[in-house]
Amino acid sequence: HHAVHYREDFPDRVVIYTPYEYGSIMHYGPQSFNEGANAIMPLDKRYQWTIGSKIPSFYDIMMVNKHYHCDGIL
Numbered sequence: 001h002h003a004v005h006y007r008e009d010f011p012d013r014v015v016i017y018t019p020y021e022y023g024s025i026m027h028y029g030p031q032s033f034n035e036g037a038n039a040i041m042p043l044d045k046r047y048q049w050t051i052g053s054k055i056p057s058f059y060d061i062m063m064v065n066k067h068y069h070c071d072g073i074l
Contacts, residue, residue, distance in 0.1 A: 023052070027053070028040055030051055
């Protein structure tokens with residue numbers, strides 16, 4: 001096999017699995033790279049005008065809270 005199997009563990013890394021979210025602040029908008037025309041087109045066309053955001057989504061906030069170990073309990 002020519003495939004190389006490589007894994008490096010980082011003990012301080014936090015891996016958070018959340019559903020894919022088109023509306024995430026981390027997602028580019030449809031015209032982010034091409035003003036006036038769509039440069040990014042989701043496979044599911046219903047999400048064309050919901051991709052990208054200027055405010056954090058529910059899962060964006062959840063990932064930050066989990067990364068900093070904030071469970072909401074005082």
